[in-house]
Amino acid sequence: MSAKEQVLNLLKENSEAMKAGEIATALSIDKKEVDKAIKALKEEGSITSPKRCFYTKA
Template identity: 60%
Template sequence: MNAKEMVLEALKNSTKPMKTQDIMLKTGLDKKEVEKAIKELKSEGLIESPKRCFYTAK
């Protein structure tokens, strides 16, 4: 499973929007990997940001 899949999975399994820090703890990935995955997932329309610095799966 790559970083993007791990981030998406963590967001899908969460009941509330997550911050980058929460995703890092959940996946064990470092900040740069999580931020890159978030950027890619947002551009693909798979996740959204309901408020600044919080992310959730669509």
């Protein structure tokens, strides 16, 4: 499973918005990979940012 899929699945399971660092820790993957995945998912419209540096499913 790609980092992008892992991030999206985690955000779908979690009801609260999460920071990139929290996502990286929860998934045990590098924060840079999480940042890339978040950027791609935001461009697709799959996730949103309710407040600065926090992300949740769209």
